[in-house]
Amino acid sequence: MTKTLxxxxxxxxxxxxxxxxxxxxxxxxxxxxxxxxxxxxxxxxIGAKSEAVLPLREVAKSDLDGETALKEGDxxxxxxxxxxxxxxVITLSLKRVSLAQNWEKLDQIRQNNETINxxxxxxxxxxxxxxVMELRGFVPSSQLRTGxxxxxxxxxxxxxxxxxxxxxxxKLILSQRLALAEQREQIVGDVIxxxxxxxxxxxxxxxxxxxxxxxxxxxxxxxxxxxxxxxQRIKHPADVLQLGKTIKVRILKIDNDLNRxxxxxxxxxxxxxxxxxGQFKEGQVVTGEVNKITSFGAFINIFPGVEALLPAAxxxxxxxxxxxxxxVGDEIEVLIKRFTPxxxxxxxxxxxxxxxxxxxxxxxxxxxEVMEEQSVVE
Numbered sequence: 001m002t003k004t005l006x007x008x009x010x011x012x013x014x015x016x017x018x019x020x021x022x023x024x025x026x027x028x029x030x031x032x033x034x035x036x037x038x039x040x041x042x043x044x045x046i047g048a049k050s051e052a053v054l055p056l057r058e059v060a061k062s063d064l065d066g067e068t069a070l071k072e073g074d075x076x077x078x079x080x081x082x083x084x085x086x087x088x089v090i091t092l093s094l095k096r097v098s099l100a101q102n103w104e105k106l107d108q109i110r111q112n113n114e115t116i117n118x119x120x121x122x123x124x125x126x127x128x129x130x131x132v133m134e135l136r137g138f139v140p141s142s143q144l145r146t147g148x149x150x151x152x153x154x155x156x157x158x159x160x161x162x163x164x165x166x167x168x169x170x171k172l173i174l175s176q177r178l179a180l181a182e183q184r185e186q187i188v189g190d191v192i193x194x195x196x197x198x199x200x201x202x203x204x205x206x207x208x209x210x211x212x213x214x215x216x217x218x219x220x221x222x223x224x225x226x227x228x229x230x231x232q233r234i235k236h237p238a239d240v241l242q243l244g245k246t247i248k249v250r251i252l253k254i255d256n257d258l259n260r261x262x263x264x265x266x267x268x269x270x271x272x273x274x275x276x277x278g279q280f281k282e283g284q285v286v287t288g289e290v291n292k293i294t295s296f297g298a299f300i301n302i303f304p305g306v307e308a309l310l311p312a313a314x315x316x317x318x319x320x321x322x323x324x325x326x327x328v329g330d331e332i333e334v335l336i337k338r339f340t341p342x343x344x345x346x347x348x349x350x351x352x353x354x355x356x357x358x359x360x361x362x363x364x365x366x367x368x369e370v371m372e373e374q375s376v377v378e
Contacts, residue, residue, distance in 0.1 A: 024048060024090055026083050029097070034074045042070065044078060050088050054078065058093035060134055070094075095134075102133035103167040110162035115179045117157050123149045130158065130174065137172035145176050147207045152244035159183075184220060188259045191220045195261065199251045200268065205241050213237045215249060215263055222261035224249060231266050231273070231305035233292060240265075272305035273341045279303070280346075282339045283363055285356050288348075290330045293322050300334055300348060308346035310334060315350045325350070335361065 024030065024046070032046035042054040056064070058081065063070050070076075079100075082091035109116055118130035118137060127140040128149050139160060141148060159180070164173040195201070195217070203215035203222065212225040229240050241247070253262035280286065280302070288300035288308065297311040314337065315325045326332060335356045338347030355361040 024080055024083060026080050028080045029077055030080060030092075032076065032078050032092070034070055034072050034076070037070065037072060044092055046078065046090070046092070048084070048088075048090055052078075052080075052090040052092045054092045054094060058091075058095045060095045060098040062134070063094060063098070099134060100167065102135055103165065105133065106135070106162055106172065107165040110165050113161070115159050115161055115182070118160055118174060120153045120156050120158060123151070123154065128153055130160075132172075132174075135172055137174050139174045139176055143173075143175035143177050145180055145206050146243050147209070148243065150243045187218075188220050191218045192254060192256060192259055192261065194218075195251055195254060197251055197254055200248060201251060202246055202248055203263075205243055205245050205247060208237050208241055208243060210236065213241050215247065217261060217263075220259075220261065222249070222251075222263045224263040224265060228252065228262075228264040228266055231269075231271070232301065233299060233307050266305075272303060273344050276303050276306055277341050280336055280339055280341075282336055283356060283361060284336045285333055285353055286336060287331055287333055290326045290328050290332065293326060293328060295322065298322050298326050300332070302334070302336075302346070302348075306346070308334070308336070308348050310348040310350060314348060314352070317351065337363075 030046045032044040032052065034042060035045050035051055036043040041056060042059070043051040044054050046052050059070065062068050076094060077097055078092040078094055079096045080090060081093040081096070084090050106116075116132060118132040118139075120128050120139075121131050121136075122129040124138075127138055127144065130137045130139055139158065143160075143163070146153075158176045160174040160176050161178040161182075162172070163175050163178070164171060166172075201217055203217045205213055206216045206221060207214040210226075212223055212227075212229070214221040215224050216222075224237075224241075226234065226237050229237055234240055247265060248268055249263040249265050250267045251261060252264045252267070254260075255262075286302050288302040290298050291301050291307060292299040295312075297309055297313075297315070299307045300310050302308050310326075312320045312322050315322060332350065333353050334348040334350055335352045336346060337349045337352070338345065340346070352361050
């Protein structure tokens with residue numbers, strides 16, 4: 001039996017065979033050339049036995065549309081997502097390379113203390129979710145200018161600083177307040193120098209607190225105290241104001257040393273206490289609405305923006321519990337017992353209403369009148 005001799009392998013064949021025996025491992029970076037693009041996937045030549053597959057889901061948005069979109073012949077760096085399967089196909093990712101580069105860019109921004117624009121995509125408990133460089137980040141409520149997330153933020157851009165950037169934990173924490181604090185330092189002096197006391201300006205409500213609200217005046221936050229929101233007593237600034245809304249306010253005070261602005265909303269209109277002079281008088285019976293009840297009495301609205309006090313002692317004879325006499329929202333008839341609008345004070349009586357209607361009510365002398373009578377007697 002004749003033995004067949006194997007033909008010796010040429011140098012070229014040996015090198016070619018060695019190149020195909022190269023082991024492509026998952027998570028490695030390889031260079032490749034785009035050879036074909038279709039509606040489902042992209043084929044890439046990375047020097048393997050067959051073309052590797054790049055699924056469209058593993059391509060960044062910026063690489064699918066616009067001027068930077070991929071085209072055949074492009075050379076890129078890819079991440080091996082899955083090693084060669086039974087059919088000899090290697091799966092690649094371009095998106096993950098891009099995201100890794102974006103993490104590096106964001107960390108560099110953090111180290112350089114730079115600002116970056118992000119877009120709000122969702123409101124969640126404790127803050128807002130934003131998108132930047134195809135990554136998701138989080139701005140906590142404490143780092144928002146408003147202090148509280150609200151629907152109007154969705155779709156808007158925020159200028160922020162990077163507080164924490166950790167790709168291993170997929171953690172990106174950002175701050176709008178730090179970015180704005182830096183901006184404010186740069187412009188506050190110029191803005192305040194161009195404002196005057198009693199000037200009317202427009203601003204956006206950017207934060208609401210128990211004690212008042214902050215209004216953005218040309219990039220600088222002015223304080224609108226709760227006492228300057230309405231002539232009428234309000235429980236909380238949120239009863240009148242909304243985050244993100246633009247309002248007209250009057251500049252009440254400017255502190256050039258501390259670079260602070262105090263604002264007033266109620267002074268945009270006429271003082272109602274001035275309007276009621278001549279319309280009411282002591283001994284007159286009027287109808288009002290119960291606005292608030294306390295242990296010492298109730299506050300009654302007798303004119304838009306004007307609240308008068310109905311003391312517990314004027315609600316009835318003996319010991320009276322105001323909560324058992326009136327309810328918030330009730331319309332009641334009251335007698336004006338004291339009327340000093342220049343001091344923003346009106347005292348009412350409920351128990352003397354019927355006397356006044358019968359013409360039997362006798363006004364009590366004021367303290368100053370009593371003192372005058374005593375001095376005459378002396």
